[in-house]
Amino acid sequence: MTTIHLHEVMDIAPGLEEPYMASVLSLEDDQVSRNIAEGLEERWKRPSTSRFRTTDVSGRWPKVVNLADEGSFETLMGSLRRQFSGAGLAADMEDWWQRNTSLRTHGYDRLLIPSSFTPSRAELVEQGLKGRVFLHEFVRVPWGETQSYMSALERDFLPVASRYQWMLFGAYTIAMDPREILTVFFMREWVHMANLLGARESDADVKRWFDFREQTIDESEEMVLMPGHNNDLFVWG
Amino acid sequence: MAVYIFERIEIIKGGRGKFIDLVRRRWAPQNEAKHGVHLAGLWATAGSTADWPEANVMWEYRDWTHFAEASQAQYPREDKDPYLNELWRQALDWRSGGVSDLLVPSSFSPDRAERQAKGIDGPLVQVERVKTKKGKMSEYHAAIESELVPLAKSRGMQLMGAYRHAIRPNEGLNLWFLSSWDQARDIWESDLTDPEVARWRQRSGDLLENIRGHIIVTPPEGALRT
CATH class of the missing domain: 3.30.70.100 (Alpha-Beta Plaits)
Known part of the structure; x- marks a missing residue:
């Protein structure tokens, strides 16, 4: 069974990022109840979402990004059937949706397929990893080059990133979009992000990676994110 | 070498002047006093040439270390800098959102001090x-x-x-x-x-x-x- 993640970028009513993320958390309680009632396989019973919001450092803002823990196309179909096919409509979700129209105006969703080297969020939490800043980046590469970009990312950049204490949250291809890749790295402290970005001219390995990106990527769109206060990876203090 | 953030801010409800005034009189002095971040420029986009109404703000950090220190001391603002957070909240009346660019200057780009010294x-x-x-x-x-x-x-x-x-x-x-x-x-x-x-x-x-x-x-x- 293919593992997938639902990824959402929401246009948020300015200033209401945290209330919206708290509202998403409340929806998950409803989903847990429904999944248990429907007798879903144990591993899918407790959906949980990583919730992030934009800084104004780089990229478009304000946004909230939700990245759901792993599911499958089968669980997704269950959700879509409930929402759009009239069978067993989820009144609780409808109620939640209507209550939040004042918090968000629009969204753009993607179905992510994690690379083999993407850790699960549970693994990150078990290791006690947390981050103050997340660099979230969509890149669009030429036709047929998503896998070679992924391979280069794993082979060439992950060791460099690790040296600078960049941790991989995930690297994903996108269902129905064969040219797009999402990467999310996180750093415990801001200085870790700055040190790598600032090493472009002084570290040959960093320069080599940036040069590769310049030769490869057709388009990119980044967001510099913070985890929401109710995200397990949030650093308090 | 300096690092810059260039922000384009989408203005709502005729609030461009008020937003620019808030940045000039209150946000920029606080950002400089508390975080050492200089206002490198503050502009309105000229209608007839591009998006409007829009404000543009450019911040200068001394280097990557300063960028990291200032960001660490500022985010999340509601926890770290209540005054900037309050200004951010007040600005909601005049702006909806924006796009920021994290920029590195070419070697021949003058920083703020050099621009001031050379006019x-x-x-x-x-x-x-x-x-x-x-x-x-x-x-x-x-x-x-x-x-x-x-x-x-x-x-x-x-x-x-x-x-x-x-x-x-x-x-x-x-x-x-x-x-x-x-x-x-x-x-x-x-x-x-x-x-x-x-x-x-x-x-x-x-x-x-x-x-x-x-x-x-x-x-x-x-x-x-x-």
Whole structure:
């Protein structure tokens, strides 16, 4: 069974990022109840979402990004059937949706397929990893080059990133979009992000990676994110 | 080497003047006093040339270490800097959102101190958003330094800076000071006929995928402006 993640970028009513993320958390309680009632396989019973919001450092803002823990196309179909096919409509979700129209105006969703080297969020939490800043980046590469970009990312950049204490949250291809890749790295402290970005001219390995990106990527769109206060990876203090 | 954030802010409900006034009188002094971040520029986008209503703010950090320190001390604002958080909340009446660019200057771009020392300034700025052909940013910057800066200087334009995006590959921003609207008129008129400009554009075609220009203007003090 293919593992997938639902990824959402929401246009948020300015200033209401945290209330919206708290509202998403409340929806998950409803989903847990429904999944248990429907007798879903144990591993899918407790959906949980990583919730992030934009800084104004780089990229478009304000946004909230939700990245759901792993599911499958089968669980997704269950959700879509409930929402759009009239069978067993989820009144609780409808109620939640209507209550939040004042918090968000629009969204753009993607179905992510994690690379083999993407850790699960549970693994990150078990290791006690947390981050103050997340660099979230969509890149669009030429036709047929998503896998070679992924391979280069794993082979060439992950060791460099690790040296600078960049941790991989995930690297994903996108269902129905064969040219797009999402990467999310996180750093415990801001200085870790700055040190790598600032090493472009002084570290040959960093320069080599940036040069590769310049030769490869057709388009990119980044967001510099913070985890929401109710995200397990949030650093308090 | 300095690091910059250039922000384009979408304005709502005729709030451009009030938003700019808030940044000028309250946000920028707090950002400098508490975090050491300098206001490098504050402008309104000139209608007739691009998006409107829009404000533009540029922040200068001494270097990457300073960028990290200031960001660490500021985010999340509601936890770290209640005063900036309150200003952010107040600004919600006048702006909806924005787009920020994290920028690294070329070696020949003057920082704020050098601009002040040499009197490099102007009330108008011509913005050029550039996307180079793959891997051509360094070559493009070299061409700006050796070919375009002398040409621009001969036409009365001063370089505020030529920057590459710190994250987005092959994207950058050029900022040029103009001294007046009369100068802008003369430059745009001569753009159409000057053979040196034509030669530079031909040269740019070897290096750039695209370039898009517009004007941003430092508005006078006072909040009662659209």
